[in-house]
Every structure is written in C-alpha cells, then in structure tokens.
Amino acid sequence: MHGNHSAPPPPPQQAQHFGSGAPGGYTFQYSTCTGRRKALLIGINYFSQRGQLRGCINDVKNMSTYLNQHFGYKREDMVILTDDQQNPMSQPTKANILRAMHWLVKDAQPNDSLFFHYSGHGGQTKDLDGDEDDGYDEVIYPVDFRNAGHIVDDEMHRIMVAPLQAGVRLTAIFDSCHSGSALDLPYIYSTQGVLKEPNLAKEAGQGLLGIVSSYARGDIGSMLSTGMGLIKKATSGNDAYERNIRTKTSAADVIMWSGSKDSQTSSDAQIAGEATGAMSWAFVSALKKNPQQSYVQLLRSIRDELQGKYSQKPQLSCSHPLNTELLYVM
Incomplete structure (x- = not known):
C-alpha cells in the first residue's frame, strides 16, 4: 500500500471459498x-x-x-x-x-x-x-x-x-x-x-447454506423438503429457520x-x-x-x-x- 506505483490486482476468475466455517463446496x-x-x-x-x-x-x-x-x-x-x-x-x-x-x-x-x-x-x-x-x-x-x-x-x-x-x-x-x-x-x-x-459454521450446522444454494437456483422443491426436515427436527428452531432461509450470503x-x-x-x-x-x-x-x-x-x-x-x-x-x-x- 505504498503510493500508487502499481494498480491493485484484478479480481480472480476462479471460484472462491467462503472460508471459516462454510461447507467445502460453498463458493462465490x-x-x-x-x-x-x-x-x-x-x-x-x-x-x-x-x-x-x-x-x-x-x-x-x-x-x-x-x-x-x-x-x-x-x-x-x-x-x-x-x-x-x-x-x-x-x-x-x-x-x-x-x-x-x-x-x-x-x-x-x-x-x-x-x-x-x-x-x-x-x-x-x-x-x-x-x-x-x-x-x-x-x-x-x-x-x-x-x-x-x-x-x-x-x-x-x-x-x-x-x-x-x-x-x-x-x-x-x-x-x-x-x-x-x-x-x-x-x-x-x-x-x-x-x-x-x-456465522457460517452455525448456519451450516442448521443446514441453512444448503437451503440458500437451492434457493438461488430456484429449486423450490428441494428447498422445501430440506426445510420441512429441519422444521420437523426442531420446531423450536422454526423462527431461526424462517429467519435464515434468506441468509444473506x-x-x-x-x-x-x-x-x-x-x-x-x-x-x-x-x-x-x-x-x-x-x-x-x-x-x-x-x-x-x-x-x-x-x-x-x-x-x-x-x-x-x-x-x-x-x-x-x-x-x-x-x-x-x-x-x-x-x-x-x-
């Protein structure tokens, strides 16, 4: 970061990992x-x-x-x-x-x-x-x-x-x-x-990142089945599920x-x-x-x-x- 001698590097073109706590296949x-x-x-x-x-x-x-x-x-x-x-x-x-x-x-x-x-x-x-x-x-x-x-x-x-x-x-x-x-x-x-x-680790633990990627693909069917499974497992976590179905990553x-x-x-x-x-x-x-x-x-x-x-x-x-x-x- 010394002066403006060279332009910063351009964005990499390959898939990037989300890093800490995210499931391996979760990329942007x-x-x-x-x-x-x-x-x-x-x-x-x-x-x-x-x-x-x-x-x-x-x-x-x-x-x-x-x-x-x-x-x-x-x-x-x-x-x-x-x-x-x-x-x-x-x-x-x-x-x-x-x-x-x-x-x-x-x-x-x-x-x-x-x-x-x-x-x-x-x-x-x-x-x-x-x-x-x-x-x-x-x-x-x-x-x-x-x-x-x-x-x-x-x-x-x-x-x-x-x-x-x-x-x-x-x-x-x-x-x-x-x-x-x-x-x-x-x-x-x-x-x-x-x-x-x-907190991606927490979201991944609740199965939420999977929901997001199927949501992004418009795959409502798989989203609902994963989602329903989650709700049956933990009705108490229902509000958290509802909240995070739109996890914003x-x-x-x-x-x-x-x-x-x-x-x-x-x-x-x-x-x-x-x-x-x-x-x-x-x-x-x-x-x-x-x-x-x-x-x-x-x-x-x-x-x-x-x-x-x-x-x-x-x-x-x-x-x-x-x-x-x-x-x-x-």
Whole structure:
C-alpha cells in the first residue's frame, strides 16, 4: 500500500471459498464486469410533499452521465425513475420501482455488471422477521409511499440479490438515511476493516447454506423438503429457520456503498452550488481522481471526500467475504 506505483490486482476468475466455517463446496465468484451492463437509477425529491429534498434528481443525472461516459453503460440500458418526469412509467412509484428492480436482474449472466442507485428518503421500520441486530429493517420511500407504503430491505434483497448467479456483479449505492444495511448484505467493511460477518459454521450446522444454494437456483422443491426436515427436527428452531432461509450470503458479486451506518442520517448537501447527495458525489469524485483503486483505497478516498464536511461514515458491504486489496472494477 505504498503510493500508487502499481494498480491493485484484478479480481480472480476462479471460484472462491467462503472460508471459516462454510461447507467445502460453498463458493462465490468475483465478476470481471466484462459482460452486459444495465443500470437502474432512482431519484426522488418528493415535490410539494412534507420533507421535500433538493438533491436527489441531480444525483441520478450526475450518476447516469458518469456511468455512461466512464463505465460504458448505454442510455438504452438504463432505467431512470425521477419525480420530475412527465411519463407516468418513469415516476418513482412503488409499483414502478419494484417492476424496474425485476427488470434490472432479469436474465443476468456471469460477469454482467448491474448498477442500482437510490437517492431519496430512507428510514426504519420494526423488523418483523428477526434478522436485524437492531430490531429494525431499513426501508426506502417511493414517491407515493403515503398511499402505497414503503419498500423494505428484505424485499429488495429477495428481488435483486437472491436470484443472481455466481459471478454477476450488482453494485448498489444508497444515498439515503439509515442506509447501512439497506440490501442486508452480511459482510460490512469500514475503513478500519470488517465490522460484521455471518456465522457460517452455525448456519451450516442448521443446514441453512444448503437451503440458500437451492434457493438461488430456484429449486423450490428441494428447498422445501430440506426445510420441512429441519422444521420437523426442531420446531423450536422454526423462527431461526424462517429467519435464515434468506441468509444473506450469495455466490454472486453484490456490493453496496452506503452513505451512512444504519444509525446515521445522510446529508442533502450543497456542493459547488448544486444540491446533491453527499455519498453519490463522493463516490464519483473519488473514482474520477483515481480510477485504479482497490476497494479499501476507494472506501478511504470516499471518506476523505466527505471528511470534515459530514459526520456520516461511508460503508462498503458485500454478499461474500471481500478481498479489499483487489482492484475495484464495475
């Protein structure tokens, strides 16, 4: 880590083991990000609603331009939902957001690079299934949330993470309050290193990792039979089973940059005279300054961009153990 003499190593192309406590055959795959690119960008200013924001639509405009110019995401492979558009299909309503999430991951193949960006209000709701340490699920608020309700992290995980094959990259950026675990990814990295990782040995002991891999393959039959066996064996463990059937590890390459820990709010900032989400701005600024960074370098660069201006501490979370010294590709 001395200076920038050489670019960090690219992601390895062979299957990677989950490591400590995971069953031998349980592997994940980094994406080379050389395949198809698709992006879903959602920016909500909540015009003339209480709690109107100013920067969210700008975030999405800036991000889409950046993805297009620097990462080869074509306009026709982007869906942009903002509440300043006339077309009702382009409004960030709950129905449109959920439909677009399904579109984003549909037919994804290994080494594809999918990008999800949300800038808007985020919040917390009482966790109903016991999978959150703090007892709250993270949620995002569609423009019509007062009628249609919010979207919970469990549902975003189910739609956008669970179906992905090994080697598909999904990059997610949440520029919203309480967004630290908005996709429920189990390996959380701060600039100091790993904050949290799942207890795979325990999950394997409960037979849960087998359930996950059949879930990922859409093999509901085998999932139910294993699952039912588990339930008969230990009805008392039923709630744990229900909770962990969505154990959040994944063989895909899912990473998320979030503007804040779950306990923090994210700033609607004024930067260079333009309203913008601090996290979106810092992510783009840091990469523009040096496109050849490792994950941990990029995390530090993002933090440096925010340092002194905002109290929020950006986090990087992943669906698998991450070698943070590898080159960040997208």
